[in-house]
Amino acid sequence: MNIVVCVKQVPDTATERKLRSDDKTLDRDAVDGVVNELDEYAVEEALKLKEAHGGEVTVLTMGPGKATETIRKALAMGADKAVHLIDDALHGSDALGTSYAMAQALKKIGFDLVILGSESTDARTGVLPAMLAERLGTPQLTLANKVEVDGSSIKIQRITDYGFDRVEASLPAVVSVVEKINEPRYPSFKGIMAAKKKPVETLGVADAEIDAAQVGLDSSWSQVVDFAPAPPRAAGTIVKDEGDGGAKAAEFLASKKFI
Amino acid sequence: MLWVAIIGLVMTVVAVAVAGRRALFLFKLATVGPPAPERIQYAKDNAGAEIKTQLVEVLGQKKLLKWTPSGVAHFFVMWAFFILLTVYIEAYGAIIQGAITGRPNFHIPLIGQWPVLGFLQDFIAVACLLGLVAFAVIRLRESPAKLGRGSRFSGSHLGGAWLVLFMIFNIIWTLFLARGAAAANGNLPYSSGAFVSIPLGQVLPASGLLEEIALLLHIGFMLVFLIIVVNSKHLHIFTAPLNVLFSRRPDGMGAVPEMRVDGKPVDFEDEDLDPERLGRGKIGDTTWKGFLDFYSCTECGRCQSQCPAWNTDKPLSPKMLILDQRDHAFAVAPYLMAAANGGNGHEDTDVLALLNKPLVGEEGVIHPDVLWSCTNCGACVEQCPVDIEHIDHIIDMRRYQVMVESSFPSEAGVMVKNLENKGNPWGMSEMKRADWIAELDFEVELVEEKMPEDAEYLFWVGCAGALEDRAKKTTKAVAELLHIAGVKFAVLGPMEACTGDPARRLGMEYLFNMLAQQNIETLNEAGVKKIVATCPHCFNTLANEYPQLGGMFEVVHHTQLLAKLVDEGKLTPITPIEEKITYHDPCFLGRHNKVYSQPRDIMSKVPGVQTQEMHRHKDRGFCCGAGGARMWMEERIGKRINTERVDEALTTDPDTVSTACPFCMVMLGDAINEKKNSGEAKESLEVVDVAQLLIKSVKTPV
Ligand SMILES: Cc1cc2nc3c(=O)[nH]c(=O)nc-3n(C[C@H](O)[C@H](O)[C@@H](O)COP(=O)(O)OP(=O)(O)OC[C@H]3O[C@@H](n4cnc5c(N)ncnc54)[C@H](O)[C@@H]3O)c2cc1C
Ligand code: SF4
Ligand code: SF4
Numbered sequence: 001m002n003i004v005v006c007v008k009q010v011p012d013t014a015t016e017r018k019l020r021s022d023d024k025t026l027d028r029d030a031v032d033g034v035v036n037e038l039d040e041y042a043v044e045e046a047l048k049l050k051e052a053h054g055g056e057v058t059v060l061t062m063g064p065g066k067a068t069e070t071i072r073k074a075l076a077m078g079a080d081k082a083v084h085l086i087d088d089a090l091h092g093s094d095a096l097g098t099s100y101a102m103a104q105a106l107k108k109i110g111f112d113l114v115i116l117g118s119e120s121t122d123a124r125t126g127v128l129p130a131m132l133a134e135r136l137g138t139p140q141l142t143l144a145n146k147v148e149v150d151g152s153s154i155k156i157q158r159i160t161d162y163g164f165d166r167v168e169a170s171l172p173a174v175v176s177v178v179e180k181i182n183e184p185r186y187p188s189f190k191g192i193m194a195a196k197k198k199p200v201e202t203l204g205v206a207d208a209e210i211d212a213a214q215v216g217l218d219s220s221w222s223q224v225v226d227f228a229p230a231p232p233r234a235a236g237t238i239v240k241d242e243g244d245g246g247a248k249a250a251e252f253l254a255s256k257k258f259i
Numbered sequence: 260m261l262w263v264a265i266i267g268l269v270m271t272v273v274a275v276a277v278a279g280r281r282a283l284f285l286f287k288l289a290t291v292g293p294p295a296p297e298r299i300q301y302a303k304d305n306a307g308a309e310i311k312t313q314l315v316e317v318l319g320q321k322k323l324l325k326w327t328p329s330g331v332a333h334f335f336v337m338w339a340f341f342i343l344l345t346v347y348i349e350a351y352g353a354i355i356q357g358a359i360t361g362r363p364n365f366h367i368p369l370i371g372q373w374p375v376l377g378f379l380q381d382f383i384a385v386a387c388l389l390g391l392v393a394f395a396v397i398r399l400r401e402s403p404a405k406l407g408r409g410s411r412f413s414g415s416h417l418g419g420a421w422l423v424l425f426m427i428f429n430i431i432w433t434l435f436l437a438r439g440a441a442a443a444n445g446n447l448p449y450s451s452g453a454f455v456s457i458p459l460g461q462v463l464p465a466s467g468l469l470e471e472i473a474l475l476l477h478i479g480f481m482l483v484f485l486i487i488v489v490n491s492k493h494l495h496i497f498t499a500p501l502n503v504l505f506s507r508r509p510d511g512m513g514a515v516p517e518m519r520v521d522g523k524p525v526d527f528e529d530e531d532l533d534p535e536r537l538g539r540g541k542i543g544d545t546t547w548k549g550f551l552d553f554y555s556c557t558e559c560g561r562c563q564s565q566c567p568a569w570n571t572d573k574p575l576s577p578k579m580l581i582l583d584q585r586d587h588a589f590a591v592a593p594y595l596m597a598a599a600n601g602g603n604g605h606e607d608t609d610v611l612a613l614l615n616k617p618l619v620g621e622e623g624v625i626h627p628d629v630l631w632s633c634t635n636c637g638a639c640v641e642q643c644p645v646d647i648e649h650i651d652h653i654i655d656m657r658r659y660q661v662m663v664e665s666s667f668p669s670e671a672g673v674m675v676k677n678l679e680n681k682g683n684p685w686g687m688s689e690m691k692r693a694d695w696i697a698e699l700d701f702e703v704e705l706v707e708e709k710m711p712e713d714a715e716y717l718f719w720v721g722c723a724g725a726l727e728d729r730a731k732k733t734t735k736a737v738a739e740l741l742h743i744a745g746v747k748f749a750v751l752g753p754m755e756a757c758t759g760d761p762a763r764r765l766g767m768e769y770l771f772n773m774l775a776q777q778n779i780e781t782l783n784e785a786g787v788k789k790i791v792a793t794c795p796h797c798f799n800t801l802a803n804e805y806p807q808l809g810g811m812f813e814v815v816h817h818t819q820l821l822a823k824l825v826d827e828g829k830l831t832p833i834t835p836i837e838e839k840i841t842y843h844d845p846c847f848l849g850r851h852n853k854v855y856s857q858p859r860d861i862m863s864k865v866p867g868v869q870t871q872e873m874h875r876h877k878d879r880g881f882c883c884g885a886g887g888a889r890m891w892m893e894e895r896i897g898k899r900i901n902t903e904r905v906d907e908a909l910t911t912d913p914d915t916v917s918t919a920c921p922f923c924m925v926m927l928g929d930a931i932n933e934k935k936n937s938g939e940a941k942e943s944l945e946v947v948d949v950a951q952l953l954i955k956s957v958k959t960p961v
Contacts, residue, residue: 012680012681015688016688016690032680032681034680183669185665186665186667186672186675186676187665188534188661188662188663188664188665189527189534189537189661189662189663189769190534190535190662190663190665191665192534192769193532193534194534
C-alpha cells in the first residue's frame with residue numbers, strides 16, 4: 001500500500017508567534033519550527049498500517065526551506081521517503097491555494113491512502129483534508145480515532161459529539177486523524193541516523209504542474225487585512241478573607257452576573 | 260609416610276587442574292564482549308591511589324565494616340584465609356618431610372618456630388570460627404523465610420551460602436585436629452603461643468596415623484572448597500580485589516561514564532557509527548568489567564536492603580539485577596564463547612533464541628519495570644562491599660532501550676521532546692527563564708555574550724530554579740544571600756539550557772551530548788570560570804560530566820558557597836528560627852558528591868534551629884524518588900517513594916523539612932500535601948531549602 005502523510009511545520013506553540021508587518025503572513029523565521037502535533041499521529045498511523053500491510057510511507061510537506069527539519073523528523077520516525085513542495089510562488093497561499101498545490105503534488109506522487117492531521121496548530125482552519133479529498137475526487141474520512149484497512153476498503157471510527165460514527169469507503173481515500181488514535185513513537189537514534197540518508201525529493205510549482213496564478217498571497221481568496229496582539233490578561237481580583245470572604249466572593253460573582 | 264604424600268599431592272594436582280580449567284573458562288567468558296581500555300588506563304595512571312584502595316577496602320575492609328556485626332565477622336574470616344596460608348605451607352611441608360624422613364616435623368624456615376606465629380594461627384582460626392557462628396546467626400535471624408522480601412538475602416542462593424560456611428567450618432576443625440595431633444606427637448613447630456593446639460595435644464593420643472589422616476582431611480577440605488569457590492558466588496575471594504582495582508574511583512557515582520562502542524567513546528557526528536550498537540542490548544555487549552561485577556557479587560544483599568525501589572515493593576533489586584545477568588551469562592556461556600571465536604554454526608534455533616535473548620524486555624533477562632524503576636540514587640553502589648557499579652549497568656541498558664529500541668515509558672517522551680524543542684523539561688519558553696529576576700528588589704546581572712568584568716561566579720539557575728514555583732524561591736534566596744554577602748555574580752537567563760541530566764539518566768545520550776555541547780560553548784564563550792548551582796543534578800553534571808566533553812569549570816553547590824560565607828562572617832544568621840527541622844539528603848548532593856556537612860553546618864548556625872536526623876541519613880539517605888529521570892515518569896508500582904520518605908520524616912515530628920535540591924522539594928512537598936489532606940501531617944509543615952532558612956535568619960524581621 002502506498003501511503004502519503006501530509007506533515008506541516010508549525011511554530012512551537014510555547015513561543016510567542018508573530019505576523020510579519022509587511023505582508024501580514026506568519027513570521028516563520030522568528031520562531032522554532034516543530035512538527036504539527038497531530039501530524040505525528042498521522043505518521044504513526046501510516047507506519048502502523050505499513051507494518052501490518054506492507055507498502056511504503058511518503059511524507060509530503062509544503063513549506064519553506066526550514067521545513068526540512070520537520071521532514072527529517074518524520075523520516076526518523078520511520079517514513080521511507082519524502083517530497084518537499086517548495087517554491088516562493090507558494091508563499092502566503094490560503095487554504096484553497098494550499099489544497100490545490102498539495103493535490104497537484106499528490107497526483108504526481110500517486111497514492112492509495114492520504115493521511116493528515118485533522119487540524120494544524122497555527123492556521124487551524126481544519127479544512128485541508130476535506131478540500132484535498134474534493135480536489136482529488138476521493139472519499140474523505142475525517143476525525144478518525146481508529147483506522148482499519150482491508151484489501152481495497154477502509155473503515156474508520158469517526159469521533160463525534162455523541163460518540164462515534166463508523167465510516168467505510170473504498171481506496172484510494174483521504175483520512176484525517178485525531179490524537180486519540182495512537183501514541184506516536186519517539187524516533188530512535190537508529191531512526192535519526194537512517195533519516196539522514198533517506199531520499200527527499202523537492203518539487204517546485206512547475207514540477208508539480210501547479211498553475212502559479214492559483215497560488216500565493218496575491219491569488220488568495222482570503223486576505224489578512226489587519227491584526228493586533230491579544231490584550232494582556234488583566235490581573236484578577238483578590239478577595240481577602242477577613243471573616244466575610246464568602247459574602248465578598250458572592251458579591252463579586254453577582255456583579256459579573258455569574259450568580 | 261610415602262602414601263600420605265602421594266595421596267596429598269595427587270589430590271592437589273587434580274583439584275588445581277579442575278579449578279584452573281574453570282578459571283580459564285571464566286576468563287574467556289569475561290572477555291567475549293567489548294574491551295574497557297579506560298579502566299586499565301585509569302588503574303595504571305593512578306597506581307598509587309589504587310594500591311591505597313586495595314589496602315583500605317580489601318585488606319582493611321572499609322566498606323564491609325560499615326555494618327558492624329557482619330563486617331567484623333567477615334574481617335576475621337577473610338584474614339583467616341591469609342594467615343592460614345602459613346598453616347597450609349606447614350601442612351604440605353609436613354606430608355613431604357614425612358615421606359622423606361619418616362617424621363612430619365616440618366617448620367617454615369626462619370619464622371616457623373616463632374611463638375607469635377603459632378599464636379596468630381590459633382587466634383585467627385578461633386576468630387574465624389566465631390565469625391562463622393556470627394554469620395550463621397545473621398543468616399538465621401535475617402532469613403527470607405522469616406522476613407520475606409524484607410530480608411537482604413531474599414533472592415540469594417541460600418544453599419550455596421550454607422555450604423560455604425560448612426566448608427570453612429570443616430577447614431577449621433581439621434586444622435585443630437591436625438595441629439593437636441602434631442602437638443601430641445611432638446611435631447608441632449611451636450612450643451608456646453599456639454594456645455589452642457598445644458593444650459589439645461595434651462588430650463589427644465600420640466598417634467602418627469591420626470596426624471596423617473588429619474593432615475589429609477585438612478588439605479582435602481581446602482581443595483574441595485577451592486573447587487566450590489570457583490564454581491559459586493564465593494568466587495569473590497579472587498575477583499573482588501580485581502573488581503575494586505578496576506572500578507571507578509572514588510566510586511561508581513557522580514558522572515555517568517561516557518558511552519563507548521568497542522572501547523572507543525562514541526562520536527555522534529561519525530557517519531559510520533553503527534546505531535544498533537549503542538548501549539547494551541544483549542549479554543554479549545557486556546565488557547569484561549561488567550563480567551567482573553557478575554563474578555564478584557557475593558549475594559550479600561546490602562544493596563537490596565538500601566534500594567528505594569525494592570523498599571517500596573517495586574520489582575527492582577540491584578542484587579537481582581546483577582544475579583539475573585550473571586545467571587543468563589552462564590546459561591549461554593558455551594554459545595557466547597563459540598560465537599566470539601567466529602563460530603556461527605548454531606543451526607539450533609533454540610540456542611540462537613537464547614543467545615540473542617534481549618537483555619531488557621517483557622521476555623528478556625531484565626524486565627522493563629526493573630530497568631525503569633531505578634532512581635540512580637546510588638545507595639546500592641555506596642554499600643556494595645566489592646564495588647559493583649549498578650548504575651553503570653542500568654544506564655547502559657537504558658541507552659540501548661532508548662536509542663536503539665525507542666522503548667521507554669511514554670511519559671518521559673514528553674520531557675525529551677521539550678528538551679529538544681525548548682531546552683527545558685517542561686517545554687516553557689526560554690524567555691521565562693529570567694522572570695524571577697523581576698521579582699527581586701536589586702539588580703541581577705545577565706551575561707550578554709561575556710561575563711561582566713566584576714562577576715566572580717556564574718549562578719547556574721537550572722530549569723527548575725528558573726521555571727518551577729517552589730524552586731524559584733530557592734533561586735531568589737540564594738541570589739539575595741550572595742547580594743548581601745557582596746559576592747558578585749551573573750546569570751545566563753534565556754541563554755541557559757538544561758544541562759542534559761534527565762536525558763542522560765534516561766539513556767538519551769545523543770540529546771545529552773547536544774545540550775551539553777551547546778552549554779559548554781555558551782559558558783566558554785562567556786569566559787566563565789566559576790559556577791555556583793542550586794540544583795544538585797546540574798551541579799553533578801557541570802562538575803563531573805562536562806569535563807568528559809571538554810567543559811572545565813570550578814563548580815560549587817550553593818550550600819557549599821553559603822556555608823563558606825557564613826564561616827567567613829560574610830553572612831550572619833541572627834533572627835532565631837525556633838523550629839525542629841529534619842534535613843533530607845539529596846542523593847546527587849550527598850552520595851554522588853559527598854556534600855553532607857555544609858547544609859547541616861548552615862542549619863546549625865541558625866539560632867533556635869533544633870535539628871533531628873532521620874534514621875536513614877547521609878550516606879544511607881533514602882531517595883525522594885526523582886533521580887534517574889524518574890521525575891518525569893509515572894510511579895505506578897508499589898508505594899510511592901516520596902511517601903515512604905515523608906513517612907520517615909514524620910517520625911521525627913518536624914516543624915519543617917529541609918533539603919537542598921529543587922526536585923526533592925517537589926517530591927517531598929507533594930507527599931507532605933497528601934499527608935496534610937489525610938490529616939497525617941500538621942498544616943504548618945513545610946519543606947524548604949536550607950538557603951530559605953538562611954535568608955530568613957540573616958534578614959531582620961521588619
Ligand atoms: C495565523 C494564520 C491565519 C490564517 N488564516 C487563514 C484563513 O482565514 N483562511 C485561509 O484560507 N487561510 C488562512 N491561513 C493560511 C493557511 O496557512 C493556509 O490556509 C493552509 O496552509 C491551511 O492550512 P491549515 O494549517 O489551516 O490546515 P488544516 O486544515 O488545519 O490542517 C490539517 C492537516 O493538513 C495538513 N497540512 C496543512 N498544511 C500543510 C502543509 N503546508 N504541508 C503539508 N501538510 C499540510 C496537515 O496534515 C494538517 O494536520 C492562515 C495562516 C496563518 C498562519
Ligand atoms: S541506584 Fe538506587 S534505585 Fe537504582 S538500583 Fe541502586 S539503590 Fe536501587
Ligand atoms: S551487588 Fe554488592 S551489595 Fe549487592 S549483593 Fe552483590 S555484593 Fe552484595
